[in-house]
Amino acid sequence: MRIATTRAPRLRLGRALLNQGAKSEEPDMASATTTTTMMRSAMPAGRVHQKAGLLEDERWFAAALLLPTAVLLGLFIAYPFFQGIWLALTDTRVGVPGNFVGLKNFEKVWNDSIFRTAVWNTCWYTFITTIVKLVLGLWLAQLLNRHFKGKAWVRAFILLPFIIPTVLSTFAWKWMFDPTFSVLNWLFWQMGFITKRINWLGEPDLAFFSIIVVNIWRGVPFYAISLLAGLQTISPELQEAAAIDGANAWQRFLHITWPLLLPVTMVVTLFSVIQTFADFQLVYVLTGGGPANATHLFATYAYQIGVGTGLLSEGAAISLAIFPVLFIVVLLQLLYIRRVETR
């Protein structure tokens, strides 16, 4: 029996083994043509035959393969994105088709004190959590990269905060921060650290601190596991060689681990920044943007304006305001990754 062949050199060995009955050990172009001819002759004649001919053209075949993805991306990413841009340029309210108003919504949003708070909040929120998550994640990955008993279990457990649906775990945190029943307050009080309740979600700064803590808790596993995967691709021989040459642990980290891990770190950070910047569930559940708008992020404020107040156009303008910032971040990081790859 014959199988359809490809020209990928990597498959040659396997194919050679399978093709024991075949005469040629180097099928390549000649063999591919033979196979296609056989395929064609096996197919019913007529319309299908023509289509098969069309698909033989690599450009068409590639296009056909890409089509489902392109359609999905177009429908669920591109269409809503352009719809969002259009909405932001109109004065659409819920149930009322709007007229084109140019950049008026952006102007209104720009002069909105709550929006400015949300901008600052989002930037700080992303900046602080990303750094802490990276440091903690890297540290955790280093620890997990060692050999110890029950390694597999620990690695699995580390992932838990990431696996549990965010809304559920955030509700658990909400209880821990509850002004009246906080288990954290109870614990600190029992240990004698505090004499009166800490108002975790009621003081603006503390509330902001609280959402940052929860975000870090949820995000560290993603960093840890991804970086661990990266660490495992670094050959231990390099470390050993450096150790023999007298490099201490810090030097080995700085000159071997860090540079080799950098491409992975960049990708992980990229994903994390995008996710954190557009975070919604955590703040929505914990504070609803309060107290007095102290914890609003882009997404929660856009939701409040767009869905709560029904001003779809303004809500769209607020969420689009994320776009330039994210675009620059993504661009810088992708350029950097590309440079690393081509080096």
Place this chain on the structure above:
Amino acid sequence: MARVSRRSLLKVTGTTAAAATTGGLAGILASGRAPAYAQTSTVHWLKWNDFVPAADEHLRKKAIPEAEKALGIKITLETINANDLQARTTAAIQSKSGADLIMAFNSNCQLYAESLADVTALCEAVGPSQGGYYDTMKGNCHDGKNWISVPYCVIPGLIAYRKSWFNAVGATTFPATWEEYRAVGMKLKAAGHPLGQTLGHTFGDAPGFAYPFMWSFGGKEVEADGKTVAINSKETIESVKFMAGFWKDAHDEGGLAWDDSSNNRAFLSGTIAATLNGASIYIESVRRAAQYMTEDGKEMRTDIAHAPMPRGPGGASAFHGSQSTMVMGYSKNQKAAVDFLRWFHTPANFEPWFTSQKGFASGPTKVWETNKMWDEDPVMKPFRTAASVGRVPGYAGRPNQKAAEALTKYIVVDMYAKAVQGMAAEASVSWAEGELKKIYSV
């Protein structure tokens, strides 16, 4: 053996999938609406989970089957989390498909006015024949010309308080003015049982407290013309100053982070002495009488009483919650939906539902004040006429779409919250003025 090569398999499945994807979704997109699932004579009714579960059970087990029989239609009741209601409404209106009847809280129906069916005929048949709708209901559900949503019920807010603790600090009757209430609250807080209130971003309790507090000092968002922002007044500043001190002196300071259920839990766990709320605290204490006890081992329900909000320099005020039912403009079943509402609001059919509320919800019309249900429990008696006092956001103007926007942006609530957090009263009022002007100037 039939040859199925990789390429031929890909070709067949790929084209089928692509056809299905593009054909199906493109069709939906072209028609501009989501697929219609239940557009026969089935009326789809969407509302939140009632805070009194027995009331929803009554709807499912009795009222709806009876209505189906009487009207020859099918009714599907869907109940969801209160916080999800607005998102569902927005999505339904934008896609022009979904439930035929959707519940609206307070003045939210004003946000959707253009997308609702006119229900004036029904409301003018029900209201006058039942003693007239409360002002709260008319304010929320009428757009100045027509009725846009059918009043369902009022959920009055009164202060629930612990009689024994108030007695212990010398308050044998409930304080009549804010000054007196503050003085009592100071003593209560010193005794370890502060007053409890939220100024967080919650749809119910925070506006229910902040708005009438402002009104009772004589403050208002806008002039009667409904356009001129008038919040930056001596009266409002006075109220904000009072609140900042009142909060520190007498309140549980955790309240800035409370949601709509936090004060219920704090009260029932014996942490706070009083809170403005619907009747749910007392109703829960009755429902699980053995679970909620006072320090001296008595059932807590025997120690709870209700009183209206104290008076301020500007008189007594209240902002009661209310529910109404919107007949959606896109609905193909408007007639059946209106028929059902007419059936439901007929006294004989409405009464069993009203009774199942045990006083948590008052009727939308005044005739229900005379119902014998109110004789069942003297503790609930203050709720009987509570709905007759009350204003709606947007005062002194009409509660239009602008007022609803200010409400959903928590501007009045945040004005107080900012002052409580230490901002000068003048500054927080002028912040609120700026925000309101942005809303009303467009």
